[in-house]
Amino acid sequence: VDGDRQSDDVExxxxxxxxxxxxxxVSKAGRRKRVITLQRNNTHQQDIETRLVNGIAVxxxxxxxxxxxxxxxxxxxxxxxxITGILLDVRDNPGGxxxxxxxxxxxxxxxxxxxxxxxxxxxxxxxxxxxxxLLKSLPVVILQNRYSAxxxxxxxxxxQTQKRATIVGEVSYGKGSVQxxxxxxxxxxxxLTVAHYLTAAGKKIDKIGVQPDIAxxxxxxxxxxxxxxxxxxxxxxxxxxxxxxxxxxxxxxxEKGDL
Numbered sequence: 001v002d003g004d005r006q007s008d009d010v011e012x013x014x015x016x017x018x019x020x021x022x023x024x025x026v027s028k029a030g031r032r033k034r035v036i037t038l039q040r041n042n043t044h045q046q047d048i049e050t051r052l053v054n055g056i057a058v059x060x061x062x063x064x065x066x067x068x069x070x071x072x073x074x075x076x077x078x079x080x081x082x083i084t085g086i087l088l089d090v091r092d093n094p095g096g097x098x099x100x101x102x103x104x105x106x107x108x109x110x111x112x113x114x115x116x117x118x119x120x121x122x123x124x125x126x127x128x129x130x131x132x133x134l135l136k137s138l139p140v141v142i143l144q145n146r147y148s149a150x151x152x153x154x155x156x157x158x159x160q161t162q163k164r165a166t167i168v169g170e171v172s173y174g175k176g177s178v179q180x181x182x183x184x185x186x187x188x189x190x191x192l193t194v195a196h197y198l199t200a201a202g203k204k205i206d207k208i209g210v211q212p213d214i215a216x217x218x219x220x221x222x223x224x225x226x227x228x229x230x231x232x233x234x235x236x237x238x239x240x241x242x243x244x245x246x247x248x249x250x251x252x253x254x255e256k257g258d259l
Contacts, residue, residue: 050075055084064096082239095150113200139234140165149175176205
């Protein structure tokens, strides 16, 4: 940690997808610098936390894993109560599995482009929503901070572009690139950027981040309540009650009956 980087900034640089590597340059006083390559693992908190606050489901997403979509639906079902809105808290979320973010976006939007992937070795690919948008009728707010990165930024930018969600908090980290480390020998390696994430509209995320619709400042402990205050005026129904039958999720509109 130096004068330009706080401990949280260093933690964000070290964070990443499990299985990838990160180069750390170390040096003791009076000695030459040397590079150590570290393997990332899953020590980051992985469990989704969901609470109901006056009808609004507050979902804390610590990272994107292959089963995140399923875990969200499980958590909403376990609330066993009508849900009138969704607050997705992706603060400190370093990203994870890109296709998982696309599947989460698919809960809220139908037939919509989510992200473009520009690779060194292949043509531009566009990833779009799939499956049924079970949460399409519920208003959404996404809460982010400066350490929300990568797949978290993909999710936020896609829902923001389609005006499907209001983004609140601060400008996100700006991690829209994928690196590969190629060892040269026991002490040296080359890091290559092999792909970039772009928003569905083709805008860069890397080193830019996602701009919030509503900027928050001050004590971050107050941000969740401020985000709920933004979401509450958007609520226009008595809510949806989620159930699981025969391994399939369905909803009951508390006003209209089964959907």
